[in-house]
Amino acid sequence: MASYLYRCGACGPWEVLRPIGTAEPTSTCPSCGAAGRRQYTPPLLSRIPTAVASARRREEASADAPAVTTAVPPAAGRPVARDPRWGALPRP
Secondary structure (H helix, E strand, O other), X not given: OEXXXXXXXXXEEXXXXXXXXXXXOEEEOOOOOOEEEEEXXXXXXXXXXXXXXXXXXXXXXXXXXXXXXXXXXXXXXXXXOOOHHHHHOOOO
C-alpha cells in the first residue's frame, strides 16, 4: 500500500492509502466532500532518525579526514555546592 496526498481548498491536505499505481487525480475530501487534487510528493528515501543519520555522516567523514585534536579536552568539573552543609554528605 502506498500513501497518496490530496489537498482540499477549504480543509487542507489528507492522505489516502491505496495499492501502488491506483491513485486517481482527484479524490473526495473526508471532511466536506469536495473534490481535492492529488499532490505529487517525493518518496520517503530517508527512513532513519535524524540523529542516526548525522552520526553516520560524521563516521563516514572521519574515515577520510579525521578531526585532529590539538589539546586535551577540559575535564568535566563537579558542581559547586552552594550550601556548606552539603559538603559533609557522602559522595557517590
